[in-house]
Amino acid sequence: MTRAPVAVALDAPELDTAARWASLVAPHVSTLKVGLELYLRYGTEAVTRVRDAGDADLFLDLKLHDIPATVAGAARSVARLKPAYLTVHAAGGPDMVRAAVEAAPDTRVAAVTLLTSLDDADLAALGVAGPVPAAVLRFAVLAVEAGARALVCSPREASAVRDAVGPDVVIITPGVRPAGADVQDQARVATPESALAAGADLVVVGRPITRADDPGAAAAALAAGLRAAR
């Protein structure tokens, strides 16, 4: 059975916990995501342990955002780990995105458009021209023109982003919640089924799976829901 196009966000303070989650969910999902919480504490050991725990693609979510030379150096530092995906912030600008792409040729650099925790009021307060869907499209197109082969946006923008960037760019959507689940700090959310229907290739789900009583069962249920919807 093919595994569901889901990246489980292994956001835990302890590597043992993340490795346990990885082994429970990996039979059901395509991708395991190591983010800042784990990587800043454990470094490359986090990647090695998660890989050993679960056979799945590795998504390294470091959200790099700095001047181009610094991001190139950072991307080079982790490129040897050969993650399937590495995130950078599109807001760093096209030169920065290009620097990451060139420094990590064997990895799909994924440009984060606008964090899924932000809404129109946040954009106004930050002085970023909105509304959200227009800003996401702007960042998406700039990042793809700079060489990004993957984009991160919320499911709500996925369809417009797909129309703008074509079929070859991988669209990744966090801000995903099964119907009725607590949205927590996410502002722009949708269900996993509607994210895929809108054109997402990979949905990112963290707490609804990892904080469930049985993360393996939660991942299996989510995967089954996606299969049924397709």
Ligand SMILES: O=C(O)c1cc(=O)[nH]c(=O)n1[C@@H]1O[C@H](COP(=O)(O)O)[C@@H](O)[C@H]1O
């Ligand atoms: O790059 C990401 O993965 C990301 C981008 C974004 O805009 N929003 C977002 O939530 N994420 C990540 O996706 C995961 C969402 O986790 P949950 O809210 O627990 O499902 C976290 O690991 C976030 O760091």
